[in-house]
Amino acid sequence: MDVDVLKAIEVSHLHGVAPDSLRKLLSEAQRKDLPARTVMHREADANPHLEMIVSGVVRVFVRAPDGRTMTIRYCRSGSLLGAASLFASDFSLPASLQTLTATKLLSLSPGSVRRMVNEDPKVAVALLEELSERVLTFIYEIPDSAFASVRQRMARHLLDLASEVAHEQVREGPELDTELVVKASQSELAEAVGTAREVVVRILRELRQEGIVHTGRAGMVILDPARLVQETRWNIGS
Template sequence: MTAQAGPGPAWTADALARQAVAASGLGSLPGPLLDDLMAGSTRLWVPAGTVTHREGDTVPHLELMISGLLKFYVTAPDGRTITVRYCRRGALMGVVSLFAPHFVMPASAVALTDTALMRLSPARARSAAARELPVAQVFLRELSERVLGFMAEIPGSAFASVRQRVARHLLDLAAGADDGGQTALLVAWPGASPELAVRTTQQELAEAVGSVREVVVRILRELREAGVVRTERDRIVVVEPGRLAELAIWNPGS
């Protein structure tokens, strides 16, 4: 006989929460299954700069991004960090912690902007997956996407040049419109192509790509001279996103 989670309080399905659910794999669930899974969930407000999870944590968790921008990163013994995932609205986090025996958090997570999360009950999620095939399929798809995503990070992190990693990181930051202010869409004049302003410092950029500030400063200078980006006091403006995307591609034959 399969254990079932007891009834919990109804979840707050406001407009932002509904948008986040629709953007996630949970959006495919029938209403009753979704309501049962989300029952007892709690909304969290995470200020920018807050570490939400640390490498080595063992507590199971399941969270849904409502708004903001959060990154997962690993840290080398010498203090350098490499970003392995960005999470925006609709991202599910922690599914692996529900099913991996002896789970240990492999990375840390920090909010890059003020962030809203919905924290679900791990026990309720496990019970729902054991009882309901649609719920199990949602989690299987999420785990499959994470495996493919992390496998794609291997060549990008190990073989790409620092220049390619810088270009890719800027595009990653600029990819989301609902990120709580991390990026801004700029139009210099009517009819002009839009520019993306990424709020990050040269030091933060260096840490994200696993390099040092001096190297990143040189690369940004080259990109600026080529007309691809424009650097300002507290942000980097992507003037030519298409050209930056071409620079971000790792080509095994190059």
């Protein structure tokens, strides 16, 4: 098993599964290397799937009829995607999944996962822990969205804006640059997160000093999306 896969398993809910069961679970798994801005699954997809992020950042979002989007989860290394699709009757994916950065995935066989759930209780417990965490995360999102600090709201808004720009660039052509760039003024950011421009200036200065963003003529470049994701409380454990 590749070293990067082992590291991802160590921080996932599969870390407690015995080696023999883990080998069976991953026996038919396939690696996937996806470029930034790839839509992995679209809303209403009914296909069962279970994928583990080996590296990269994935955005889970919903889209309104007028085209606006709202991100409901950012996923990092070790995150399991699609557990509900294996067990929910009449499943229909309620959101879309898009890579924010170049992402490495391990796509597990739904049949192998279901067999191991019946064979090894620890596999079942791992998926129950994953599903329980997802439920709690979505519940916590409600107060966190309302009561998060300005820096947390800024972090999420920057990721959302970068995602929207990336979506538009994909439609225009795949040859465009793959950097996550936010093209918004400080005043626009302040209005979006409900604060003063001076507060936005201070937070951006902190993010620059920490090596998370870089500002230039092209806009604000997100240098470290994973660290920006960590700023958002509703992503703890994702």
